[in-house]
Amino acid sequence: MNRELLEKPFEPSQIKQRIGTYGNVLDYVEGHTVIQRLNDAFDGKWSFEIVRCKILEKEDEVIVLGRLSAEGVVKCQFGSSRITRAKDSGEIISLADDLKAAATDSLKKCATMLGVGLYLYNGDKSLHDLELKKSAKGRSEPPLNKRTPENGGNGQGRITNRQLNYIVNLGRSLGLTSKDLDDESLKLYGARVAYLTVSEASAFIDILKQEAA
Numbered sequence: 001m002n003r004e005l006l007e008k009p010f011e012p013s014q015i016k017q018r019i020g021t022y023g024n025v026l027d028y029v030e031g032h033t034v035i036q037r038l039n040d041a042f043d044g045k046w047s048f049e050i051v052r053c054k055i056l057e058k059e060d061e062v063i064v065l066g067r068l069s070a071e072g073v074v075k076c077q078f079g080s081s082r083i084t085r086a087k088d089s090g091e092i093i094s095l096a097d098d099l100k101a102a103a104t105d106s107l108k109k110c111a112t113m114l115g116v117g118l119y120l121y122n123g124d125k126s127l128h129d130l131e132l133k134k135s136a137k138g139r140s141e142p143p144l145n146k147r148t149p150e151n152g153g154n155g156q157g158r159i160t161n162r163q164l165n166y167i168v169n170l171g172r173s174l175g176l177t178s179k180d181l182d183d184e185s186l187k188l189y190g191a192r193v194a195y196l197t198v199s200e201a202s203a204f205i206d207i208l209k210q211e212a213a
Contacts, residue, residue, distance in 0.1 A: 001071050002041045007115035010037075015120070017168045018161075019194045025168060025178045027120045031104035034111050038070070041114075046070035048107050053099060057083065062098050066106030068114075075113040079106025159194065159201040167193055167201065170208040 014033050017025050038046050046069065053064040060083045068075045081101035084093045092098075112118045171181045182192040188207075189200045196204060 001073070001114075003115065005041045006037065007118065008037075009119060010117065012169070012172060017165050019164065025164065025181075025194055027168075027178075029108070029117050029120070031108060034108050034116055037116050038111060042070045048110070050103055050106070051076070053102070055083075055095070057092075060085070062095070062102045064099065064102045064106050066103060066110055068107065068110035070114070073114070075110040077106055077109035077113065079103060079109060081105060157198045159196045159198060163196075163198070163201040163205065164194065166205060167208065170205065170212060173212055174208065 010029055010033065014029055015027050016030060017027060019025060048066060048068050051065045051067050053062065055062050061080055062083060063078060063080045065076060065078050068077075079102045081098045083095070083098050085091060086093055108117070112121065167181060168178065171177070176184075178193075185191060185193045185196060185204060188204065189196055191200075193201075193204070
C-alpha cells in the first residue's frame, strides 16, 4: 500500500467547491479523481461493491452501504443521494443515476478512510457552528448567514456557482482560507460568501483581483 500517494494532497485544479447544508463552502474531489488515485496507489488491484441499498421515496433519498477492498484492507461506509424528480410532475427521473451518485459518495467516503482527500475534511469551523453555540446560550439573534429583506438581504439573485468557485480560487492564490474569505465578506457585505448576491459577488471578485495584481 502506497500510503504516501494515498494521502498526497490533490492539485488545486482537482478540488471543486459546493455550498454545504448550512451555507458554508465545502471543498471536494470528484469520483473519477478518487478512482484514479486508488488505481495509482494500488496499481488497479482494488475492488468496490455495494453491499446494501435502500430507497426512501418519502424522504426523497437513496442510501447505500459500500465496501472498498485493497491488499487485504476492507473499509465500509454509507453513501447517499437525493432522488431527482421532474419539476412539473414530481415523477422520478432516473433512479439508476441517483443510486450511482450514492455509490460514488460511498466510494469516496471509503477512500477517505485510507487517507484519500482526508485533509479536505479538516478545515476551519464554519460560522454556523458558532451560531449554534450562541443559540445554546439563549441568544435569539438571527444567524449571520440568514439573508432576508428584514435583516439585510436585498432581494437580488444568489451568487452563482461559477462566481463562488472563482472567489475560492482567487482566495487560494492569496493564501486565504474559506474562513478568511467569509470573515472579509462579512465585514464588507454583512453576509458570508455563499450568501452574497450576484452583484456583491462581482464586487468582491474585483476587490480580490486588485489584491492579487
